[in-house]
Structures are given as C-alpha cells and as structure tokens.
Amino acid sequence: MTLRRPFRFSQVDVFSAHGLLGNPLAVVHDAEGLDEETLARFARWTNLSETTFLLPPTDPAADYRVRIFTTGGELPFAGHPTLGSAHAWLEAGGVPRRADRVVQECGVGLVPVARRERLAFAAPQLLRSGGVEPGRAGEVLAALGLSPSQVVGMAWVDNGPGWVGVELGSAEQVLAVEPVLALSSQLKVGIIGRWPDPAAGGKDVEVRAFYGDGTDFAEDPVTGSLNAGLAQWLIGAGRLPARYVAGQGARRRRDGRVHVEQREGQIWIGGDTVTTVSGTVSL
Incomplete structure (x- = not known):
C-alpha cells in the first residue's frame, strides 16, 4: 500500500475581486517529493484548467x-497560475527577497510578479510571433466559423502554451463567435x-480563449498568458493603448478582469486574487 501524506492546499480564484467569477486554480504547497505521475494524476483529478x-x-x-499542469500535461508558463501561485505562496507565509515583488521560477525561466494594488506579472518574451501561415490561418477560421472579412488581424502570440491571436472588429463580434x-x-x-464605450462596463476589450484536442474544443474562463501575448502584439502595433482593461469569461458565465499596463517597455498583466478553498490534500 502506497503511503500518502497531507499537503497544504489552496484553491484561488484569479482575475476576480469577489471570487467565483474568475478562473480557479488549485495549488499544492511544499510539493517536493511527489513524483511526476502523481502531479499529473492530481491535476487530472481536480479537472481545473490548471493545477x-x-x-x-x-x-x-x-x-x-512552480510546476504548472493542465489535465493533459505540463506547461512551461501560464498566466492565471502565475498570479494564483504567487498569491497562495504569500498567503502561506512566503517572504520574498524584495518587498515590492515576488520572483517565480518556471519552465520559461524567471517571471517577476509585482505587488501593487493587485498582483501583476511581467509578460515573458514571445517564443513565436509574426504572421500565421495560410494553412494554419485557414484552420483557425474554419474552427471558429469566421470568414476572412471578419478578421482585422491574426498573429502568433505564443509565450509557452501556443497561442494564435485573432483581432475582430468589435467586442460584440467576439461574444457572438460559435466554434x-x-x-x-x-x-x-x-x-x-474593442468595446465602443468602455466606461459603461469598465472594459476596453473583450477576450475569449479556445483550445482543443483534435476531437473537441473548450473555452477557458480567463487567461493571463493569452492576454499577455495579445497585449504585446496589439500595443506593439499601436492598435491598443498602453493601459487598458480586458473582460473575459462572459460566455462561461464569469466576469473576469485583466488589467494590462505597459511600463518602460514592459507589459504587466494584473488581476485580483481571492482564496476560496484552503486545507490539506492527501497525495
């Protein structure tokens, strides 16, 4: 019989100030000693987008x-796990070397997380950028049920997970997409x-994120890595301002808010974080 032991556990809602409206993250603290199969098995068991x-x-x-797992495997980087992990580490008594920031080590290297009004991570460099090859662009349009005339722009915005970004003419068009x-x-x-009147809903843009396994597709509630890549692309191209708020999750009955800001050439992705579950898990 395999000996199991308790590990401190947190579940954090990321990109939501009130909880239950953002993207949940499972966090296992002090996880040294756990083998890779156990990490993957637990991530599958939580059935959350990331653990x-x-x-x-x-x-x-x-x-x-931090090691970041989806139900399908490990990621070198992801946004909401970065903010949620930093929140959980600090809440558990972690003391950073610098009072104004936490430095996370993950698959893409070191990622600074600033401690401001809300936690914000520095967007890592894109691993792939630029135009999307025609065959791949055609696959994207076909999957999303879009025609070329509906697309303002398309580019690789990959900072680890493999994102392709697609800009549409309006936020309403984004919400209307049916893959x-x-x-x-x-x-x-x-x-x-874009939203035509950001003041009305507190959002400048609307974002949605899709992924698949070749037989089905899913929509992520709120996605830090994607918003980081989109900001690097569109702020860099002069099509979005240096500071804006992205809404995400409406079609998943969530109300996430991603706070984007460019400071001295660096894109920062911020979001509120709230612990919703805490205790121990036996692994």
Missing part, C-alpha cells in the same frame, strides 16, 4: 519554483475586440 505545485527554487534569484470545429491539440486561439 500548480510549489517547490523550492533552483535559481538563487527566485523566491519559489464549429475542433482545434488540433497543438493549437490554442484567442480572439479580441
């Missing part, structure tokens, strides 16, 4: 190390469009 495991850093410049075909497991697609 993270906090570990001692291997880089002396980092405050902690019709499954995306391949190697492809994740985010769509973005």
